[in-house]
Amino acid sequence: MLMAHRETLTGLVREYEELSRTAAACRTPDMLRRLDDVAYTLCVSTGTRDADDALLAARHQLRDAHPGGGSTRVG
Template sequence: MLMANPATLRNLVKRYETLRRAHARLGTSESNRHLEDISYTLCVTTGTRTVADALTAAEAQLRAVPSAASVLSAAGPSEVQLTA
């Protein structure tokens, strides 16, 4: 199964949430079109057919990927040393 780049997936979920709130507040045809566009992109990116399934898949994929902070701490100290 193909998996989206974690940064891209986080961005899509964040944009979906932002546009969903904007549409709830504004309720315009333009806000609806933007919400539909990001919903479609999120579904395609996660290989799902509904937004609910896309959000569930995104959550599962993001949970499976370690965060950058945990990767850096697991790698140990950097070989590069900063000096004044």
């Protein structure tokens, strides 16, 4: 399975989380479309079909890719 570059995955997770928080207060069509786009990219990058599953998979991949076996906190 192809794996997204660590920096790309970190950026996607951060962007998704930020857009999710913003969309909760400001649900414009453009905001929701951007959130959907990022969720889709995150799903493709992690081989999942659901944004929640993609976030979980991304966090696992980032943790496993962290040098020294420590955890990587995102968001």
